[in-house]
Amino acid sequence: MKARKLHARDSPSSSYVPRSDASDEEDEVSYVGTSQSSQSQSQPSEQVKHEVGIIEEIYCENFMCHRKMVVKLGRNINFITGENGSGKSAIIAALQICLGASARTTHRGKSLKNLIRNSDGEQPRHALVRITLFNDGTGSDAFRPEQFGPRIQVERIIRSEGTAEYRLKDSGGHLVSKSKADLEAMLDHLNIQIENPCAVLDQENAKLFLKGDPVDKYKFFLQSTDLYKMRAVFAKVEDETKVRKESTLEHEQRKVQLLENACAQAEKMYEKAKSFAHLEEKLEAVKHSLAWSFVNLKETECATMRAELEESIARAEGHRKNVIKYDAQVEQLTAEHAELKKILETEEQNIAQLTQQQEMLKQRQKQLQYPLQLKNAERKQLEMNLQKSKKRLEGIEREKANKRQRFQEYVKSLESKQARAAQELQAIQNKLDDALETKRQLERRGEVNFTAELNQLNDELDNIKAQRRDLQNERERVSNRLATIRDQAKNRLLAFGNGVPYLNELIQDNLHRFSQPPIGPLGLFISIPEHKNHWTLAVELILKNVLNSYLVASGPDKALLDRLKAKANCRQVSILIAKRSSQRYSGLHVPSGSLRDHAVASILSVEDPNVFNVLVDVAKIESKLIFDSRKEGEEKAIASTSGRSVQFHPNIVEVYIPNGDKFFARKGNLGFIANKTYKHARILSQDHSAEEHELSERLNVLNRQYQVLKRDEEQRIERGNAMHREQEAHERHLQDTSRTIHTLETELNRAKRQQDQSMDTSIGDTTVLDDEKIEIEYEMTTMHTRLQTLNEELEHGDPNIAAITNELSELQTQEHCIRTTLNDTKERAMALYQRLMQSIAKKLKATQHAEKHEADINDKTRDVQAMEAQVEDSIAKATTICPRLKIKFEHPSYYNTQIKELTHRLSVEKAQFDNMDLAELEIDVQEKRGKLNQKALEFQAFSDNVHQVSAMLVERKLKWAALRKEIATRTSMGFNKYMKHRNFAGKLKFHHDDQRLDIAVVANDGGTKLSIVNDMKQLSGGERSYTQVALLMALGECIECPFRVMDEFDVFMDSINRTQTLQLLIDTAKTEKTKQFIFVTPNDLSSIREDRMVKIQKLQPPRDRFAGHP
Structure with a gap:
């Protein structure tokens, strides 16, 4: 898909700017936001200090449908409009991706690499999105002004390999950081909540809000007000505290007890050790x-x-x-x-x-x-x-x-009452499981059978169509060649081109205007002896374009012949200029000996000396030889092969064989080029019967193949239609199963509410096992496919191994x-x-x-x-x-034995005290008593800390509940305020215990019971969309974010609702002059007037719209 150009409206009545041919240049950048209103915004009459973090510019390169695009935004209210497919939502996706969102968050793909622009030519290797944020440059509100200055540029590069990279740059475009942690710190400092649906509402979230149930609306309320994130943090802290209580605290208490026992044991050993000292x-x-x-x-x-x-x-x-x-x-x-x-x-x-x-x-x-x-x-x-x-x-x-x-x-x-309730619940659960299993089977069968077979069928159909096109082109080529051969039998000039007979007539009519009569086509003046007709194809390849050339005597003659050639539409005819002569060249450098008879100059029969001289000058016919076989040519043309160097006899450049193949010597190497053009001579040959018979047989074969492919294509189309009908029946069955599942889930929820809270239904839950089973079955299918491929590859093996084995044996x-x-x-x-x-x-x-x-x-x-x-x-x-003893000495081993016995007795006594003497035992008692005191103090401090955290968490939860109640009240009041603009009264009913949010709308007709609408489906599409906008504006008053984005907020609205909604958005946005608002819609905005705070930008239609209207 090529990039789309964007431009701003110069006035409310401005029209599209037509594309120029230069729009396809690679370095062209499409700009949005250059209207007069944007210029007036840059110099407002009233100085307003805007919040840091608002968006000044969005730049996309190779992103989704855009090749290169720049969007310049105003600092207060921005409307972006354009037809469907013009790339409006791609701007919002670029904003989300650049500020840290994942591809799934944008609902535009499963991976970031899916967002790289698809091109008809060379596929881009990466995509680039860049957001320029206002940073003020001074004050505590700015984010690191000493590093970034008054502007922060955030870039994200997405590569086709699936990797991505963040770049934070200052106002001059110099790189400051590549860390995502710095990006998150900036978003936190500037209070930018990119995943908050109230701050950035894309198409999918808008549709989900309109179709969602009360539970989804309540979850939307928590996410929009950041209460959902706070609750998740509380839950995480509570789990961590519980783990500390159950594991760490008990573990530390056991350590204290062990130290107490060790201290008592050391004191007991010290008292006992005082009793030995005599051996x-x-x-x-x-x-x-x-x-x-x-x-x-x-x-x-x-x-x-x-x-x-x-x-x-x-x-x-x-x-x-x-x-x-x-x-x-x-x-x-x-x-x-x-x-x-x-x-x-x-x-x-x-x-x-x-x-x-x-x-x-x-x-x-x-x-x-x-x-x-x-x-x-x-x-x-x-x-x-x-x-x-x-x-x-x-x-x-x-x-x-x-x-x-x-x-x-x-x-x-369980007791009888609980048993009956559990049995009812189990029955419903079994039905639900059966229905879910049926649905999974239907989905798997649809994915495997229909998707795989339809894809295979489409591939086969595309392959057949491609083969048909190729056969059709081949049929036309063969038919044209047959017609040409048959026409040549009537007029030989047609062999040189369809316009050559007419060109010769023009030359005859204007012969008096030439200084010398043109000669041509030159192929008419060339003939080959009958006994050498089998060399005709080789001769034609040697002469190539010289055969259909004309020979003139001067430059003016060439200019005149060029005009006649253009008039006859003979572009394939070339013109050569040479002075006329009545003599052939003498002293040609023809190979000597028997090789002379194989030179093309000796083979051809040319009566006109001018034609012969042109062939020598242009085609070098004296140095090109023809032999009946390659073996004969190599034996006679090659003079020597010293080592690996090959040399021809003198005056030989190239050698041809009858089928058109040729070989030559270059830098001592023998080169060979096979003829892959045509197999029969087309100009010099007088007999085309063999080629005509071959082409006729070829045409019959092509016709039969074409009919077979046509029949196969019709069969595939019929199979595809049958599979589509079967798929539609399968989808109807799947929809019926889904409705059954919805009914059973409703009954199951009702039964669960009636059941005792002590009922533990998780015992029979097999959802995790079912998911694991599906995943394992998918992996087994992949492994079977790979195993089959490996078996086929191993079965064939490598023939080179056997040859090496034989050589090894020798x-x-x-x-x-x-x-x-x-x-x-x-x-x-x-x-x-x-x-x-x-x-x-x-x-x-x-x-x-x-x-x-x-x-x-x-x-x-x-x-x-x-x-x-x-x-x-x-x-x-x-x-x-000691002095020398005067005794009869025994052997030293005798004394060693006595020493060992005495030492053993001493060791036995000391072993009872861990081989420590009395002083060491006293020190051990003191050390263990000190460790006990230290660990007791640490345990007490840790225990106090855990209990303090638990108490603080309870307090925080109470404050969170109070904050939730306050925000709910303010949101309901704001919702009612905005609904009054449409002559409605609105109320938000928050059921915090059940996590539900019901919306009640009352028409201002006396407040009768019949005028109260609790189900949004009873409202018209426009009223539902307006209700959504009112709720979003009410929630917006409860959050702090420098900018807010809404995509296709006015879907299903009629013109009256849309006009009133747009006016409400503008009036509300003007009351918050420091913040930025970006509204995206495909609808007409002619009812809005641009001023210094309101900026309207219109995207150009998709390129395919221009294809039909030049």
Whole structure:
């Protein structure tokens, strides 16, 4: 859809401005709001300080039906009018979207990307909406004036991927913030309530208000006065407080009790710990004996190590003689092993090359198998998900059965009166459930059967129509070509164009005006020998447009021939200028040898030298050759192929074959172009019988296909009509079911009000389970479709994998042969290597024995020295513990055993007190007593806070109820005031307990009972619309918002009601000079006079309106 231009009315009687061709330019912006009245608004005679937050400008780009559009609004009263489809409501939707509303709020789509303009050409990638708000720039009412200044620009970018972005800019257009939190802070500061239906009333909310029941009207009242939001906040705080009471408070109380028990236990342990202190003296005496027993043990070990050192020195000398013996054997075997090693390295290099090739093939095979593995994994996951979904469906059915069983048992357990009421309620509920199930089945059947089949049928019908159009075009093309061929048999000039015979007549009539007679068409002067007629198509493709060209001798001759060509309407004819000559070109660069006979210059028979020279100059016929086949052409025309570079013989540019295909050499590469134009020669050929026969057969086939498609189209149309009739019957059944559901719901509500309040009907409610079941069934259908697609793709597989597997097998066979030879060589090398290793091992063993004994001697020498030092150190340490004891010492393990026993006894005693001594136990008692006191204080403070919040919430609810009553009273009074303008008395009856709002309207005819109307459906359409406007104006007095928007507020009104309603709106708006009002209507506003406070803007009709009226 193309963008629509908008403009303001210069006067109440202004008319539409016709579109110009420039309206389709991409950079054109449509402006609204440039009338004289808007200019007068900018300089009012009376200075009025307007509220911050009013809208100065709305800009849309690629949004809904607008490509680029600017709406400049007045600061008080604005009327926007235009025909249906002109984009009025798109302006309101842009306002809502830009200030934070969702796509569903505007009732214009399920997603923001649905609001991007649809274009016949390239689809826009994003949409942009921008709102300019008045910010005053000074004072406390302005929002961050130091950042934004006197204007705030709010932008929202909507992208086709589904993402969106906010931008807040200052008055100069500089970016300030992209955060939605800043946008919400601005809306809160300026008191802009974009989702308040009283502040912004769109078409859908207006229709809902007119058709809504008392419950909907009461909800509308709460939302409009912000009471609904306050109540939701109270409910949230109450739930949070209840959670704190039930969980956090009890949890903290348990913590205090645990701390009290821990403190008492610590004090008890401290008193008991004072009773033990006697085992430590005995432990100390055993430790002294242990210290000197270590000294005695070290002295004994030192004497033994001196004897072992002398024995090791004697053994070391025998092993040094064996090392020299084995060294000679190792040198001989090493030389023989080196020769075999060179042979093995050569074979291993060959295997490495084969292995590398196999790895490359395996990597390619793995890459080809990876998509199949992914699809197989996805298929297994889908199968698992389907099993889970089936089990969940069975579980849902069991839960529903259990719920119904529990509900029936619960009903039977009530007293007789409650049981009868519950049974009646259950009966109605069962009927309602059956009716709802019937409705859901009908809706599902309608969505699945009708929508899917109708969409499929429409797609098939569109496909058939497209095929019919293509066949019709092909039939016309073939018929025209047949007619042309048959006409050519009578007049050959028709082959060059339908206007060429007339052009030749004009040339003959004006021959005296030419300096030299024109020659043409040039194809008349060209012929091909009979034995080369099969090359005619290739010749025509080489000559192309030269065949239907004319040759003149000068520029004036060309100008004259151009005029004659235009008169004969021969646009396809071209004109060439060349000096006349009686001789052909000599010294042509024709290929040498046998290739000369294949050059086009040698094939053609041209009597006129001027025509021949033109063909050489324009078509390069001396360097273009024709062969019977591509193979023959490549063999004879290609001179060499060095590496990958291809070169033709000299003087050859292109080579053709009889079907029109050609190949050429460019930068060493051989290029090939297939002929996709036509299969038969049309100008130079004298015999068109083959083409005529082929075209006749083709035309017969096309006619039969056309009749088949026509019959299929008629069948699809008949099926569509039948399905529409069936769908209408289905919709009537659905409407009857809906009326039944409405009746049952009314009876169910009546039965519930009569039933005892203790009756819990939620036990048998299966709505959530039914919704879950529908969702799971939909997901299973999607998974079945995807699973079927995966099975089809996996069944075909990839043929490239088999080819790679075969190549791998060949490489593995080669590798096996090489490895067999390699293994034989390895066995010989291994045997030699084993002999070498044995000699080396014997040498190493002898060397190791010698070195071992040398090292052993050194180690034992160091050990003896170390042991002597340890003896001295042990004596020094033991002396620090106590003087040397003159007793017979036992082994240290004896003393260790005694120490462990004493330590265990001490541990057992201390384990009773968590391994703490008396001082630590005293500190533990003090710490636990301090934690208990701190937690008790925290618990008391938290408990007091929770109870205080509960008390404050009760107080707030009472104030909210009083505020609701006050607003209801003021709204009812305001409603009555506005109804009096129409000679009516109105009253709003608020039933706060039942959440209902009834509207009573009394005609001013004496106040009889018969003149009271409580049901709005009894009023006329205009009276209902006026009642709606009166209620909205009354509610508007109870809210604070810098601007108010009403879309199509005057629907169903007659001219009298509309005039009075418009005057009421204007008078009311003028009393609130600081606020802004925007009214949108498709109706005539000729009864309104523009002034400095009232601005009327008219939108141009939709583009399709101009299509029929240029």
